[in-house]
Amino acid sequence: MKKSFFRLLSVAALLLLLLRPSLAFEGARNGLVLWGSVVVPSLLPFMICSNVIVALNAIHILIFPVRRLLHRFFCLSDAGSYTFISGLLCGYPMGARTCSEFMDKNRITSREGRYLLAICNHPSPMFLLGYAADQMPKSIPVWLLLISIYLPIFPISRAARAYYGIREPEPSVSEKGRSSHSFDESLMDSCEVMIKIGGYIMIFSILALYIAKLPLPGPGQTAVLLGIIEITTGIKAISETYSSLSCGLWIGAVTAFGGLSGIFQTKSVIKNAGLSIRHYVVWKVFHSLLTIILFILLSRFLPLLPSG
Template sequence: MLWFETLLPSLLPFMIISNLLIKTDLLKNWIRIPAGLWHRFFALSCDGAYALILGLVCGYPMGAKVTADLYLEKRISKKEAEYLLTFANHPGPSFLSSYVCLQALGQKTLILPTYGIIYLANYLCCLLFRRRADRQAIAADSDDHAENKRNEKEISIQSPVGEILDTSIMNGFESITKLGGYIILFSVFQGVIKKVFAPLGPVMYLMCGITEMTTGITALAGTGWNLTILYPMLLGITAFGGICIAAQTKSMLAGTDLSFGPYIWAKLVNFLLTGLLAFLFIEIV
């Protein structure tokens, strides 16, 4: 029901439209103007910035999916794609406000601080991994792909609109079906954890959160723990996404040769940064 009532209507249209924009090269017209901003603050090309924007607006796992699609269409280099995976795939604002702050914590006043903590930690993670990404190498790789981009644009324009639409719809349905399968699988797995590890109390709740984010957050919120412990824990798990989100992200990279390692390392770093910032906020503010 989570997949049918929430993910299907909210993510599928974005997946289809995103494919259409990438295959017709229309996305560049939307994000070409602030090109200097993407280079200065994120060391990204205009195409790479599109993955960042979709990841920010739509949440998991759209950032990873768009990154993979752009790489397969030769819009971005492999180096830029793996760099994007370290910070472009994160929870969306609607999930943070409605599910984490209102439903789980029942704290409307925490909505804006939660936005600030999650996205600040994500940007700090971006800065940490940007040192390894080598900004000039990304720009050079983008130049090397300039001719490929022009060729892809010509091919896209020459392709029948109906064919592009059919391909985009099928790609969207394949991706959203994969997400449903992973949610069902990990929900069952989480049910086993609750049965087996119930006597361990706090350990069981933590394992639920690490396994599947949404139901894990609900389980942790029901423990009655002090906000000093609960808030950093919930935000850390939200930033990490859980094993289920990691598996979904990996499935979005199918058909590419992109390394999954940078994503995992970045999420572990993000978990620690987010938890620390959330703890400092509760203690100081």
């Protein structure tokens, strides 16, 4: 049944591409420009450095300043702490990729891996400060967007720990004697993942452009739908459609969710580690809802923003 559905879907997609080749060309070009100008420069260097750090067994050096805090507040092992940090600083889908890799290499347990997938995959501060914040009205302070997206990680962590049975940090696995990869191997591994990400960005950019041409009831619904599909295209559409608080609210919501493109990118990097993409989607929806609630509360009870 599932295979039959995807067969029909693939045939329908091919026919759609043949009927509107100009839209397909423009969408593919937009996706590749986005990949080459934003995603590769912001993600590939971090991915290469992360691979090298893991290969050299230098995780403990990087996490040393925050090790105790992450153990106490998030109940993470050393390798789990590194996964959390890499996902937070590098952005989608670096956290999920590191989580999957560490599970494959038995650096973290399967239970901690499932818990980590709920809290380690987020938009990077570089993306929020360099792109998302630039699309918001100047009347909305950047800190409101950052707090609304990152603060929900704490209640999500509590809920995920309870669900997966994490009561204390998992025992750290010794890194001595592990085989190291060369720099060339780390580079090629990172480039392979980047090509997968680029393919998904191109596909969903084409889909977003087709949806943008549909006669939907209103531009607001179209903009939010684009954000649910692909966050970069959606954020731009939201900024051109909404104003003031509504613009910041929807930008925060779709960014926290990560878009369907981000979900498929995550699915491509978790491979066969035993992680559930369905669980991941549920946690991202929960995160998006918390972001919306927090944004509304902060904008209402802190008299820093003009209404409108």
